Amino acid sequence: xxxxxxxxxxxxxxxxxxxxxxxxxxxxxxxxxxxxxxxxxxxxxxxxxxxxxxxxxxxxxxxxxxxxxxxxxxxxxxxxxxxxxxxxxxxxxxxxxxxxxxxxxxxxxxxxxxxxxxxxxxxxxxxxxxxxxxxxxxxxxxxxxxxxxxxxxxxxxxxxxxxxxxxxxxxxxxxxxxxxxxxxxxxxxxxxxxxxxxxxxxxxxxxxxxxxxxxxxxxxxxxxxxxxxxxxxxxxxxxxxxxxxxxxxxxxxxxxxxxxxxxxxxxxxxxxxxx
Amino acid sequence: xxxxxxxxxxxxxxxxxxxxxxxxxxxxxxxxxxxxxxxxxxxxxxxxxxxxxxxxxxxxxxxxxxxxxxxxxxxxxxxxxxxxxxxxxxxxxxxxxxxxxxxxxxxxxxxxxxxxxxxxxxxxxxxxxxxxxxxxxxxxxxxxxxxxxxxxxxxxxxxxxxxxxxxxxxxxxxxxxxxxxxxxxxxxxxxxxxxxxxxxxxxxxxxxxxxxxxxxxxxxxxxxxxxxxxxxxxxxxxxxxxxxxxxxxxxxxxxxxxxxxxxxxxxxxxxxxxxxxxxxxxxxxxxxxxxxxxxxxxxxxxxxxxxxxxxxxxxxxxxxxxxxxxxxxxxxxxxxxxxxxxxxxxxxxxxxxxxxxx
Numbered sequence: 001x002x003x004x005x006x007x008x009x010x011x012x013x014x015x016x017x018x019x020x021x022x023x024x025x026x027x028x029x030x031x032x033x034x035x036x037x038x039x040x041x042x043x044x045x046x047x048x049x050x051x052x053x054x055x056x057x058x059x060x061x062x063x064x065x066x067x068x069x070x071x072x073x074x075x076x077x078x079x080x081x082x083x084x085x086x087x088x089x090x091x092x093x094x095x096x097x098x099x100x101x102x103x104x105x106x107x108x109x110x111x112x113x114x115x116x117x118x119x120x121x122x123x124x125x126x127x128x129x130x131x132x133x134x135x136x137x138x139x140x141x142x143x144x145x146x147x148x149x150x151x152x153x154x155x156x157x158x159x160x161x162x163x164x165x166x167x168x169x170x171x172x173x174x175x176x177x178x179x180x181x182x183x184x185x186x187x188x189x190x191x192x193x194x195x196x197x198x199x200x201x202x203x204x205x206x207x208x209x210x211x212x213x214x215x216x217x218x219x220x221x222x223x224x225x226x227x228x229x230x231x232x233x234x235x236x237x238x239x240x241x242x243x244x245x246x247x248x249x250x251x252x253x254x255x256x257x258x259x260x261x262x263x264x265x266x267x268x269x270x271x272x273x274x275x
Numbered sequence: 276x277x278x279x280x281x282x283x284x285x286x287x288x289x290x291x292x293x294x295x296x297x298x299x300x301x302x303x304x305x306x307x308x309x310x311x312x313x314x315x316x317x318x319x320x321x322x323x324x325x326x327x328x329x330x331x332x333x334x335x336x337x338x339x340x341x342x343x344x345x346x347x348x349x350x351x352x353x354x355x356x357x358x359x360x361x362x363x364x365x366x367x368x369x370x371x372x373x374x375x376x377x378x379x380x381x382x383x384x385x386x387x388x389x390x391x392x393x394x395x396x397x398x399x400x401x402x403x404x405x406x407x408x409x410x411x412x413x414x415x416x417x418x419x420x421x422x423x424x425x426x427x428x429x430x431x432x433x434x435x436x437x438x439x440x441x442x443x444x445x446x447x448x449x450x451x452x453x454x455x456x457x458x459x460x461x462x463x464x465x466x467x468x469x470x471x472x473x474x475x476x477x478x479x480x481x482x483x484x485x486x487x488x489x490x491x492x493x494x495x496x497x498x499x500x501x502x503x504x505x506x507x508x509x510x511x512x513x514x515x516x517x518x519x520x521x522x523x524x525x526x527x528x529x530x531x532x533x534x535x536x537x538x539x540x541x542x543x544x545x546x547x548x549x550x551x552x553x554x555x556x557x558x559x560x561x562x563x564x565x566x567x568x569x570x571x572x573x574x575x576x577x578x579x580x581x582x583x584x585x586x587x588x589x590x591x592x593x594x595x596x597x598x599x600x601x602x603x604x605x606x607x608x609x610x611x612x613x614x615x616x617x618x619x620x621x622x623x624x625x626x627x628x629x630x631x632x633x
Contacts, residue, residue: 009543017433020426021448024514027463028452034466045466085358092354099297104355111366113564113620115572117589118613121596122369125376125606126311129387146365149358207456209575210589214596226458230579234462242459249454253447 028246035239042233054236058244061237067225068241074137074221075205078144083198085145086152091190093153094160111150119147120214127215135217143215144208148201155200159193199252206245292337292345296352299334303327303356304363311368313375370613377606384600397607405591405608412587412612415502415577416570419509420517423566424559426510427518431558432551435525446522453515458575464508465579468498500582508576513569517562524558525551560627568616588612 034044038051059065123143171181209223216224226238306327309315315323338349377397379389434445468474475498487493492503536546574589596605
């Protein structure tokens with residue numbers, strides 16, 4: 001009796017989890033499916049008929065294509081800056097113990113816990129009424145680096161927490177200069193963590209809407225273009241580009257997982273990170 | 276976590292280098308905040324800039340002349356400095372200037388300039404005209420947070436304890452939907468829930484409309500543009516922020532503890548209540564903060580899935596700031612949002628606080 005009841009409970013939990021997983025995919029299936037739709041009129045919202053046209057001409061919407069490439073540019077620049085600044089901070093926090101260590105740790109979490117609308121509007125007030133920089137590409141990059149830095153620093157710190165810093169001593173005992181030690185020993189070992197963090201930071205930048213919206217001026221990024229266009233036209237190309245981003249991310253994820261398994265480094269690093 | 280032993284002999288200058296480094300970093304950040312926040316003006320600005328440069332040059336000279344020990348003590352501050360200065364100028368200083376503008380007045384809507392005048396009436400306007408938006412933001416975000424726990428917990432549990440070798444694949448599946456743009460996901464929901472959409476016709480076919488209307492989920496036979504749609508959108512969009520921390524804390528649990536409880540004749544549900552759930556609390560706690568805070572400030576879901584009577588404070592801030600150019604009142608609302616969230620977080624930490632959050 002008891003046994004059958006727990007069995008039912010077990011099944012029920014599995015069903016709940018399955019429903020949750022399906023729920024996560026409902027809009028995604030919808031987005032991908034509608035990239036094959038041939039809409040009547042300007043809004044790609046009602047299913048009409050199947051077509052390959054949109055996938056054959058993914059860049060036929062020039063405004064959208066410009067916005068998409070602009071987003072990629074911004075993400076590339078801001079991720080480079082944020083990865084550099086954030087990794088230095090992560091090394092400082094993971095490698096050294098120093099006065100104010102906990103304070104800096106706490107401070108780094110703050111930008112991630114503030115609502116985006118506060119970050120976006122407050123940064124915009126900084127740019128209001130000054131003559132150094134106009135709203136546009138530069139202010140968007142500044143904004144993106146601002147929220148990426150904390151993110152990179154905390155992610156890299158978590159990944160290199162278990163790093164064996166005595167390796168550096170070993171290298172220096174063998175006569176390597178500090179510079180050589182860093183580039184030959186430390187950097188290659190913490191590089192995977194830095195790369196993982198920068199990939200996620202890149203994704204954050206491409207997808208950011210709220211903070212960018214306050215600081216973009218007349219510049220159009222991918223999300224901002226979609227926001228503006230959603231009132232007048234929703235072209236199926238939006239779905240195509242979104243699907244491309246989706247499939248590319250899945251591919252990167254799968255490759256990362258596969259290569260991590262092959263080297264066994266992923267599991268080892270996770271073990272280290274937990275220790 | 277002192278990983279490098281201190282050498283036996285320290286020069287006097289070297290041994291206090293860490294204090295110098297910390298002070299220099301804090302002073303430099305303060306200078307940037309003062310300049311960026313328009314705290315100082317006119318000739319005072321150049322003085323502050325000079326102080327900033329002097330501090331940076333001073334630390335470099337100290338590192339250069341102070342010897343190995345000083346360099347080692349200064350290193351962490353040197354590594355932190357570029358990032359800290361960026362955050363000082365583009366995160367802290369903006370918060371300061373936000374507070375400043377929230378107490379300023381503007382001549383007219385089309386005037387770009389504003390004058391600082393301790394104008395507390397902006398806060399009064401924020402509360403009297405936008406009180407409803409504030410309460411809706413907190414209410415909707417609160418309900419959405421509870422829903423993300425209810426939906427996310429079982430899934431996180433099944434992945435963590437029954438995922439087996441498919442754990443990583445399942446986790447990947449959870450994350451994948453969120454690689455499509457946030458806006459596109461929300462617009463997709465507005466199509467799915469629309470009057471001609473699948474969900475509404477399905478519900479109509481089953482004759483469930485009166486039931487859902489009684490539950491206040493549907494309104495006049497509509498799903499879109501209702502409070503329920505806004506809450507549903509928030510729930511969907513912030514689900515991974517709840518699910519992943521819960522998963523992390525569940526995954527850390529030693530399955531031996533559950534077996535021990537079962538060996539001691541605990542029922543499965545008692546083992547869950549007394550062992551697993553308490554140990555997963557840090558994840559629920561972190562997930563609650565990560566879900567509630569962005570949800571309370573969101574305006575995208577309310578805009579695409581709601582109606583004019585379901586606007587949240589984010590919509591008002593956005594509208595006042597970018598459309599009405601009413602920076603002072605928008606800033607006052609943003610400041611109130613920030614302070615009330617900080618207060619809620621503090622209260623929540625006091626009540627349910629766990630140490631291993633950071």
